[in-house]
Amino acid sequence: MPVMNMVQALNQALREEMRRDKRVVVLGEDVGRRGGVFLVTEGLIDEFGEDRVIDTPLSEMGIIGVAIGMALYGLRPVAEIQFIDFVYEAFDQIVSNMAKIRYRSGGMYSVPMVLRSPCCGGIRGGMHHSQSPESYFIHTAGLITVMPSTPYDAKGLLKASIRSEDPVVFLEPKSIYRTIKEDVPDRDYTVPLGRARLVREGDDVTVVTWGAMVYQALEAAKLAEEKHGWSIEVLDLRTLFPFDKDAIVESLEKTERLVIVHEAPKTLGPGAEIGAYIAENHIELLRGPIARVAGFDTPFPLVHEKLYMPNIARIYMALRKVMEY
Amino acid sequence: MPVMNMVQALNQALREEMRRDKRVVVLGEDVGRRGGVFLVTEGLIDEFGEDRVIDTPLSEMGIIGVAIGMALYGLRPVAEIQFIDFVYEAFDQIVSNMAKIRYRSGGMYSVPMVLRSPCCGGIRGGMHHSQSPESYFIHTAGLITVMPSTPYDAKGLLKASIRSEDPVVFLEPKSIYRTIKEDVPDRDYTVPLGRARLVREGDDVTVVTWGAMVYQALEAAKLAEEKHGWSIEVLDLRTLFPFDKDAIVESLEKTERLVIVHEAPKTLGPGAEIGAYIAENHIELLRGPIARVAGFDTPFPLVHEKLYMPNIARIYMALRKVMEY
Amino acid sequence: MEVLEEPPISLDKALKMYRVIDEDGNPVGPEPSIPDKLLIDMYTYMVRARILDSWLLKLQRMGRVALHAPNKGQEAASVGATLALEGRDWLFPSYRELGALLVRGMSEEEILDRALTTIDDPLKGSDFAIYGHRKYNIVPAPVPVANQLPHAVGAALAAKIMGDDIVTMTFFGDGSTSRGDFHAALNFAGVFKAPVVFVNQNNQWAISVPVKRQTAAPTIAVKGVAYGVPGIRVDGNDVLAVYTTALEAVDRARRGEGPTLIEAVTYRLGPHTTADDPDRYRSRSEVEEWERREPIRRFRLYLEKKGILGPGDAEEIYRTWESRIEETVVKVLDKPPLPPEVILEDVYSKPTWNLVEQMRELEESIKLLKELGVEVE
């Protein structure tokens, strides 16, 4: 099995899906000749031509609106937003159409498309190249929201997203585009949407996280284990909506302590829903308070981003809080 | 003191602020001659002229983008979005600029403006004239989000919003625009941002709600009292961000039970943050699970909207759940 | 971009207004040769749209329709343009195109089922004032104006990519041209030569905002220049002008020569919607002036002068459809409503777990409401 990074795995997923299904097309800013600013679409234009790998004008609204029209007609468009921070111009198309056309048409029409985009911080990208806006999508009924944390999952989840009958927002944590490498099968496989991945087993605390924060959580877990002998379980949510509540509950049945870690700003970040869901449906499982470690409630800063994002210290502080309650 | 409905109270707030401060201008679709589709801006153009009451082209992006520019220059624009359901085209301007200019400029520039808009369901408005998208704003650092539930508060909160140095999203629950009437002082007063209103005192359950749902909560409270003798406290949050955590905590210290009621869809609705906040910081106050009664996780339906929105039955079910735990 | 020394662009068609007949139904230039049957169909569609429109108004006043956006005065634009399409083509209407729906084959009954959200509503209780049906390749319009424009472009490009011989057409108002969607759609269409026809119904008003306040451009058609898309201005109350222009645009698109922006100059004779009061912002005399130009009378005069409609024919068409539609209304009024569960359906291809939970909550709440004896609707 070849060793790949996430960019290569995504590229392969696109390539395989485009070979498998003529209806799959890619569109976005600089996705053609340039191969995308992170090279996720590199080489696709050579194999599939300009008709299926479409360099668009600089309009996120146009990219998503046109992709919706393509999906309505029967294509399976994969629309790239160059950085998710630029998605907001397309928000009307996403919220009013991508998410609602199935409902609006009483199930007569659907929009099986993928909006994929690099997200999240960690590359000194500043305010508009670092955001984690998954909450906006999770709150929007009609959308599925996905974020992989490994090359293997990236490939399998992207393929599952392309084959989904429902519109998917596929967020790619760019800080680990090239830093994590692993064996990725050179063949067709999918990773099912809606299912978390158990990254690390433990008995004392359940850490629910996703994307690049998985690795921060693992570091903090190691620290907590070394320092106190605490045994920390880490769950990678992978699909942020519909999230794998059963996996969380199953883990909490064992640990009775919950820490949620995400880069998105804390207030109404995805951790709010997970926390409230547990407080509403499984409060009996909790021994004490939950804890959330999240991006601060500010725009994403250019300076000191590693202090802004959850880091080993902040996650460890949360573990301490729930363990020492 | 004259008796007013919310439309009249808002109209008076605008009028008084425009008289008090030349920098206050109103802009939006049909706000001039037409006086707004709900007549909130009725007559303003006659008193203040076309320069300060501006009928704009049909572009939400333009309305908010131009209002931001006005605020940067030193005006205090009050921009109307005809229905909040149409705000999404302006989302990039809201998220990337209205919310971030102060931060982006290191405090050198600010955007003291109000985005006001009719929101929420209950008038058979269907999918795009009924939405409660407050979560999107609450999650966006840099914004203040307000929703009044009475004519008195509407006037006082709108005035406070216009005078705020920070950008405010001011949501007006249109279903109670004309149904609730009360004494509203004919003189200048403000209602402070960030402070909840105790609507009904009670010992057994704290219901946190806002907007038109205050009245549904009161009905359910009455029912619960009649049926079971339960004593239900109802808090009207009024400012959705920054929300009045102290008022909630104070009430919970007495009741130890929390129900949150809102029209916004449940998943990552504002109730998620309130629930998670309590589970994180005050779990010791809770006797059992929290409960959320919210819009279902679907687009807003045209048919059966009263079943879609929290109603007396659904709120009562939640009260029963937390009382009978 | 090269240094251009000779302006290669003519704005003539985008600034002048093409018309075939004048306001009294007299030809003002060469007439297109159109079979009599089609001419009568054109007329009939307009009449049917007019009758249906007035019924929807009435039904709204009766509380049976949540909201209606009157079509009166604009029948020629939607009927004339849509007749240029083939059955396999795709339509992306706005909320003011009853005529277009009829031309595509939707029946009055299907439209009324929709408007009254009966058990047979093809869109299952979806938003008001929107219509569509897969059977007829009509995608239901979004209420946020102009949203459908990029969809029409995307569908057109998809057809092109798949090698299908399909054209798409979309309708939108003058106000809608101010939206980002218009800009993006026209731009993409121009760049990719999408086989799409943009039909702007310039009915002079966007609720209370007159078109002069909407744009400082002298016409809507001229906006095509900004996108390399030919803009053509026609008298939108002249069904022949609209039809022939649309036919040319559809052919052009089908030949792979790209999009066209048609501005149909017309007028909304009624209120913006049943919730509007136009007296607040426009003069009666303006409305009366446009009443004289309304498309049905005008086309009828033409057909009668040409002898295509004989004496009494027009009345006959009107009466026939009046009674047919009335029968349909009666039938539809009697249908049961949609059940409550529909509000939780069609969010995803399969219900997610939260919707399953919420379906239980809905069912329990309905039962409880019954027990409590509370009517919430």
Next chain:
Amino acid sequence: MEVLEEPPISLDKALKMYRVIDEDGNPVGPEPSIPDKLLIDMYTYMVRARILDSWLLKLQRMGRVALHAPNKGQEAASVGATLALEGRDWLFPSYRELGALLVRGMSEEEILDRALTTIDDPLKGSDFAIYGHRKYNIVPAPVPVANQLPHAVGAALAAKIMGDDIVTMTFFGDGSTSRGDFHAALNFAGVFKAPVVFVNQNNQWAISVPVKRQTAAPTIAVKGVAYGVPGIRVDGNDVLAVYTTALEAVDRARRGEGPTLIEAVTYRLGPHTTADDPDRYRSRSEVEEWERREPIRRFRLYLEKKGILGPGDAEEIYRTWESRIEETVVKVLDKPPLPPEVILEDVYSKPTWNLVEQMRELEESIKLLKELGVEVE
């Protein structure tokens, strides 16, 4: 909208390209009368921008600047246009206008403080590639392209409403014309006759997308027609053409006659940003062709032919600023960085309670990181 019989619009200025001097600095028509001092200032600003630009590139490679968007080749457009403004006017730049910042009075030190996010960074560690300062009425650019356009219109309208004699100017690229903000801004400006000057730097590329793929319009200037805004196309590498055109547009705006859209045809000689590799999408020969047209050499030849610069003068100017700027760089490199707390400041006029809580979390985490001996930056 009236029925227009005579096209009243001329596209000449929007399609042809205005220039004062050719690519070797020879006048091609009447020359504007501009004082020698101003001509030398123009030249000096361009040189300063060029030197600063190459420093920012270097500093980025050294890891001291997060990202830089090279200006090389576009100095004439930003310097020429901005010189048309008065001090009280407002500027809304994009990320590629070092020359404009200098013309407005920002010093190299202020710009470098910004780029290096030193303790003196006027924007306190804000985003990269953005510059601004209240002192100079420069509003810091948003990174999402074209966002600043409606702001420029709003500020212009505000000034008009307040009766201030103020013009606003905004810069943006060819790619940016595809965004909704461009559409909304031009449209509002046209309708309200806002005193704003839109300066489009058509540098032929939006990252890898050539302008032909950006729009099917023959020029950017012609897009003004869609908004009733006069569009003028100038050679953007000819500082005199840009300056005189901008001066006219600024005067026009100040006289209350409304906005102008200027298309400055230029070329980005460097990569899109320090993160880009232009060899992936454009040919060396194209770049070389445009190297020959670059604005500084060209203007220098003109000034020398006119005797405004004597022999050695140009070198002297270059050397003077080279060493001054180098000194500034050295000074700025030595400044301490911004403290961590800035990341929680300036979200609101007063910190909200959640930010107060989070400040405690930040402080505790910094202490803990020290204890743990972990470096996170």
